[in-house]
Amino acid sequence: xxxxxxxxxxxxxxxxxxxxxxxxxxxxxxxxxxxxxxxxxxxxxxxxxxxxxxxxxxxxxxxxxxxxxxxxxxxxxxxxxxxxxxxxxxxxxxxxxxxxxxxxxxxxxxxxxxxxxxxxxxxxxxxxxxxxxxxxxxxxxxxxxxxxxxxxxxxxxxxxxxxxxxxxxxxxxxxxxxxxxxxxxxxxxxxxxxxxxxxxxxxxxxxxxxxxxxxxxxxxxxxxxxxxxxxxxxxxxxxxxxxxxxxxxxxxxxxxxxxxxxxxxxxxxxxxxxxxxxxxxxxxxxxxxxxxxxxxxxxxxxxxxxxxxxxxxxxxxxxxxxxxxxxxxxxxxxxxxxxxxxxxxxxxxxxxxxxxxxxxxxxxxxxxxxxxxxxxxxxxxxxx
Amino acid sequence: xxxxxxxxxxxxxxxxxxxxxxxxxxxxxxxxxxxxxxxxxxxxxxxxxxxxxxxxxxxxxxxxxxxxxxxxxxxxxxxxxxxxxxxxxxxxxxxxxxxxxxxxxxxxxxxxxxxxxxxxxxxxxxxxxxxxxxxxxxxxxxxxxxxxxxxxxxxxxxxxxxxxxxxxxxxxxxxxxxxxxxxxxxxxxxxxxxxxxxxxxxxxxxxxxxxxxxxxxxxxxxxxxxxxxxxxxxxxxxxxxxxxxxxxxxxxxxxxxxxxxxxxxxxxxxxxxxxxxx
Numbered sequence: 001x002x003x004x005x006x007x008x009x010x011x012x013x014x015x016x017x018x019x020x021x022x023x024x025x026x027x028x029x030x031x032x033x034x035x036x037x038x039x040x041x042x043x044x045x046x047x048x049x050x051x052x053x054x055x056x057x058x059x060x061x062x063x064x065x066x067x068x069x070x071x072x073x074x075x076x077x078x079x080x081x082x083x084x085x086x087x088x089x090x091x092x093x094x095x096x097x098x099x100x101x102x103x104x105x106x107x108x109x110x111x112x113x114x115x116x117x118x119x120x121x122x123x124x125x126x127x128x129x130x131x132x133x134x135x136x137x138x139x140x141x142x143x144x145x146x147x148x149x150x151x152x153x154x155x156x157x158x159x160x161x162x163x164x165x166x167x168x169x170x171x172x173x174x175x176x177x178x179x180x181x182x183x184x185x186x187x188x189x190x191x192x193x194x195x196x197x198x199x200x201x202x203x204x205x206x207x208x209x210x211x212x213x214x215x216x217x218x219x220x221x222x223x224x225x226x227x228x229x230x231x232x233x234x235x236x237x238x239x240x241x242x243x244x245x246x247x248x249x250x251x252x253x254x255x256x257x258x259x260x261x262x263x264x265x266x267x268x269x270x271x272x273x274x275x276x277x278x279x280x281x282x283x284x285x286x287x288x289x290x291x292x293x294x295x296x297x298x299x300x301x302x303x304x305x306x307x308x309x310x311x312x313x314x315x316x317x318x319x320x321x322x323x324x325x326x327x328x329x330x331x332x333x334x335x336x337x338x339x340x341x342x343x344x345x346x347x348x349x350x351x352x353x354x355x356x357x358x359x360x361x362x363x364x365x366x367x368x369x370x371x372x373x374x375x376x377x378x379x380x381x382x383x384x
Numbered sequence: 385x386x387x388x389x390x391x392x393x394x395x396x397x398x399x400x401x402x403x404x405x406x407x408x409x410x411x412x413x414x415x416x417x418x419x420x421x422x423x424x425x426x427x428x429x430x431x432x433x434x435x436x437x438x439x440x441x442x443x444x445x446x447x448x449x450x451x452x453x454x455x456x457x458x459x460x461x462x463x464x465x466x467x468x469x470x471x472x473x474x475x476x477x478x479x480x481x482x483x484x485x486x487x488x489x490x491x492x493x494x495x496x497x498x499x500x501x502x503x504x505x506x507x508x509x510x511x512x513x514x515x516x517x518x519x520x521x522x523x524x525x526x527x528x529x530x531x532x533x534x535x536x537x538x539x540x541x542x543x544x545x546x547x548x549x550x551x552x553x554x555x556x557x558x559x560x561x562x563x564x565x566x567x568x569x570x571x572x573x574x575x576x577x578x579x580x581x582x583x584x585x586x587x588x589x590x591x592x593x594x595x596x597x598x599x600x601x602x603x604x605x606x607x608x609x610x611x612x613x614x615x616x617x618x619x620x621x622x623x624x625x626x627x628x629x630x631x632x633x634x635x636x637x638x639x640x641x642x643x644x645x646x647x648x649x650x651x652x653x654x655x656x657x658x659x660x661x662x
Contacts, residue, residue, distance in 0.1 A: 073554075073558055075554055075557075094557075096558070096559075096560045096561055096562050097560075100558075101559065102554075102558050104554070105551075106549065108551040108552050108555035110552060110556070110570055111552075112573045121561075121569075125559060125561050125565065169555075169559070
């Protein structure tokens with residue numbers, strides 16, 4: 001992961017381009033657009049994925065992530081652009097000739113075939129010898145721990161078991177690229193967490209290059225090495241989960257992943273190592289702990305994650321990065337609590353405190369006056 | 385309490401409905417075992433009319449002819465109707481799609497008399513212009529039956545395909561099957577129940593048809609419904625009752641068999657699911 005990405009760069013695409021070049025990119029999506037009759041689903045998408053990487057396309061529904069997946073699988077023909085996998089252009093290949101396999105959201109297991117027939121289907125199309133097919137099916141069944149269910153029909157399996165079969169079926173041809181469409185979408189919450197780890201484990205062991213699509217940020221962050229955030233057919237940001245979370249490049253990715261406090265402001269002073277920003281909604285200036293590439297007096301948006309906020313009864317000593325207000329509401333989540341502070345200007349600011357940490361510190365109740373403060377390094381400057 | 389009283393009216397309606405539907409058939413079956421020559425007078429139990437039926441060569445020929453026509457009509461109609469159904473459900477929006485669907489489904493609502501008459505006119509003109517078909521007979525009945533049965537099959541198949549999960553076909557293609565193999569190995573087995581249903585529907589429609597067959601049949605090609613109809617005009621004998629009873633039995637056995645197979649399939653799935661502990 002490229003850690004030297006300029007934080008808070010003006011243009012999301014710049015960051016994407018800088019971050020998306022791991023050594024020896026294996027899958028390259030070059031300027032792909034897709035027009036449907038009534039809308040443009042993909043807009044000049046560029047993407048590079050390294051060999052053996054698990055890469056997630058993350059976005060709300062209708063952002064074009066599934067369309068991109070279908071373009072890669074060959075079910076949709078891009079209106080513009082190219083897809084190159086391992087140096088070979090895929091554009092002219094129909095789905096059944098591509099070295100790409102997909103695990104469908106609904107799993108799409110053939111209901112009239114047993115588990116082993118489902119898994120063997122791909123190899124049968126290649127015309128392999130029966131003995132070899134049987135051997136590889138057993139190998140796959142062992143890998144996904146479904147050996148004892150080989151003769152079951154898909155409708156006799158639980159959701160988690162069906163998913164394992166679907167995974168085995170999409171892996172048996174040893175695809176150069178594996179596509180996962182909302183892999184955990186059909187599972188309940190508990191099973192999801194378990195399968196996320198299990199699937200990643202299997203993919204790592206086989207070293208398969210994988211592109212997954214999800215709208216669930218937790219899923220993307222636990223499973224993928226890198227994430228691309230998509231919005232309205234464009235890629236907004238690419239990076240490792242921590243990078244995307246800590247250094248969002250635009251308002252959209254800041255708000256999409258986790259929750260965030262946003263302040264509008266104007267750059268008042270620039271220094272070699274920090275910036276000062278004044279905001280109309282805050283009485284104190286905001287100090288940003290790095291020099292961002294922004295013109296003087298530029299209108300910017302500042303993002304501060306709730307867990308970077310500290311809470312106190314008395315005013316913090318620092319001259320900037322603080323605000324006061326009334327605690328409007330406290331939401332208890334077990335491991336942590338969220339505090340909603342309403343400032344005199346009317347903005348609600350969210351702070352999250354771990355409950356372990358709260359136990360030792362001062363207690364807060366709803367309705368009382370309190371202060372919030374944050375470090376200069378916790379602020380991310382985004383284009384307005 | 386009003387518990388029983390409240391259920392009495394619906395129950396009465398249920399029974400009168402069932403009686404309305406099935407009493408005629410029960411009477412028909414009972415009178416097929418009548419000794420008497422008069423259909424409406426009970427003269428004691430006997431199977432003589434079944435014997436008389438088997439000995440009635442004309443009736444037996446008509447039945448055999450009808451079964452043959454029904455079998456071949458259903459088969460051809462299933463083939464053509466499936467193709468039309470696929471086009472209707474899958475071809476997307478091509479030029480004239482609405483017109484095509486309209487034309488395919490029109491025979492469903494067209495009166496039989498019109499279909500029969502127009503086909504008769506067609507056959508007559510054809511034989512005058514190109515000398516084929518020379519005479520009307522089983523071939524022309526077959527053509528006529530395929531024509532209108534295909535429409536029914538097309539509707540059955542296209543509605544099945546419309547709620548078919550497309551991702552199954554995409555999965556097959558993704559795994560390396562071309563269009564033809566995808567159709568043969570995934571689509572076809574999954575729409576097989578609809579194919580069987582369509583075939584059975586076409587078979588019964590053909591077996592049952594009197595009007596269209598009357599128009600397009602020739603001198604030596606009387607079908608069973610035509611034979612029954614003409615003999616009834618001369619006076620109903622209990623022989624007809626016997627024939628009808630046999631047909632009811634045949635249809636009943638087929639329906640029971642299909643239901644049993646279906647039920648067993650479901651039962652097996654349920655047992656396996658509960659055994660897997662989920």
